[in-house]
Structures are given as C-alpha cells and as structure tokens.
Amino acid sequence: MKKSSLLIAMVLCAGSILAQGKVDMWENFAKTKFEPKYYEKLGEYLFYPTFPADIKALEGKEITIQGFYVPFAPEDGTYIIISKYPMSQCFFCGGGGPESIAEVNFAKDSRKFQVDDLITIKGKLKLNAENMDHVNFILTDAVLVSK
Template identity: 65%
Template sequence: MITFGNANFKYRSDSYVRQPKKEFAFIVVFVLISALQAMGQAVPDSWALFAKTKFEPKYHEKAQEYLMHPNFPPEIKAMEGKEISVVGYFLPFAPEGSGYIIISKYPMSQCYFCGGGGPESIAEVNFAKSQAKFQMDDLITVKGKLKLNADDMDHINFIVVDAELIKR
C-alpha cells in the first residue's frame, strides 16, 4: 500500500500498464476532427473581403452623373486573378443574352438595387459554360477567378470570370 497524505492506494503492478490502443484511437479522432474544422474555415468569406473596399463619388462623363467609384485595398488587389468562391442570391438584373448573371449577398428585397445593400454586396458572374436559368433569390455558390473593375460602368466592380456553378 502507498500513502499520499490521507489517501491510501493499493499497488498492483498490472494497473500501471499503459493501453496504447485507446490513446492512439483518441489521438486519431482528435486529429480528424481538427482537420475537418480547419477545412471548413479554409474558404474565406468573399463578401467580407469585398466589404473592405471604400467607395467615393466620382463624376462619370458617359452617365453625366456622380457614381460610386471603388478604391480597392491591397488585400483585394492581391486576390485579383486568383480563384474565389462566392455564395449569393441570384438577381434578375443582367440583360438577356449578356452571358453573365448578378448575385448578391442579400436577397432581392435587401439588395443594392432595391434595398439597403452597398455596391460591395453584388458581384457579376461570367460562367465558363452556359448555365440553366435561375429563379430570383436562388441561393447559389460559384467558383472562378476574381476580376476587379473600377472604370467600366456597364459592369459590376467585382466580377467572377471562368466561373462554374458549385451548388444550387
């Protein structure tokens, strides 16, 4: 018998044998759970990235009015040409047969065109292959390369080119 303070312990030589199988299984499960969590966090929120853009009014001769002009921060400029994913609501504002669609962080009632969203809350999507028709407010996920647009007022500031539909 071993005594520590007021506690008495029986000593059995077989009770101190380690059981590596249980410890190994615990470690494997822990590593797998951690890896799955890390994978879920690996995709940055594109809308949060777009929201870092500052907009200021600038007079456009073609429109003969002031429009919001983007000032892209270095963090967004570094993403240009790189692959991103965007989850957004389909908005039926692109001209028929234009080859692109517009998606929004918010549904139609809250979007940039109809509600309180800003220009950082919409993106133009140019698909690599033609896509089926979407319904207003369909929540879709697309993946493609980011293109930034500061000067062509016929297009959105954030454009996803060579896009593919990931989820509908």
C-alpha cells in the first residue's frame, strides 16, 4: 500500500513539474514597468521600459513565443510584429500595451502570413530600451515553429 501511494505521489508531482516547464513569455513581458520620458526627436513623451531581472536574464537566450501576426512592418519588410492579442485588441489598434507585442527578425525568408494567423516563433531574445524605431522585445535569428 505504501509503495502504491508513493508511486501516485511521484506521478502527480512529475505532472506538476512538467506543467510548470512551459513558460508564457507574454506573462514575463508583462512584468516590465514603463515610465514616460521626453523624446527630443519627436518632441513628445514616450514610454520607456524598465526590465525586471528575470527578463534581463533571458536576453540572448532562445525563447519560444506564440502570438498573432499583425500586418505592421517597415517598407523593406525585414521583420514582422506578433501580438499577444488579435489585431482588434493589439497595441496599435486596440487596448494592448507595449509589453503585448514583439518584433521578429527571421533567420531566413519567412512565409507570408494573414492577419491574425496564430504562429509560434523561436528566436533569441533582445531587449530594447532606447531605440524608438523598434519595439521593446525583439526575437533575432527566429524560425517559424508552427502556424
């Protein structure tokens, strides 16, 4: 009886540990604090991030994130934007904040996406606190995991 109870407890603990292994990067990004600072180039206030230590520890490491394709990109098309939310709720069009979007720079040419395609991307995390031409969370050398 003791052996079967121990076995059941081990299985339950293992399941709990495995469930915790999947990290929601959007939840991590949401820990970032933003403060308004004056941006000379535009002559207005913009929100600048202060990244917490656990996010700073991920910089340069490979992460996986799932998000919705948002059709916002520069004219040269070198990157795409993904959002935690569909387009109607994204940072640019709805109520999401800057922690709800990420810039994706693919290692190779990416497939073309449709608005609100839910895609999973893997890439190296780069944090951006100063260059206002780019978003705060950037994935470099990215690859499409699933569409």
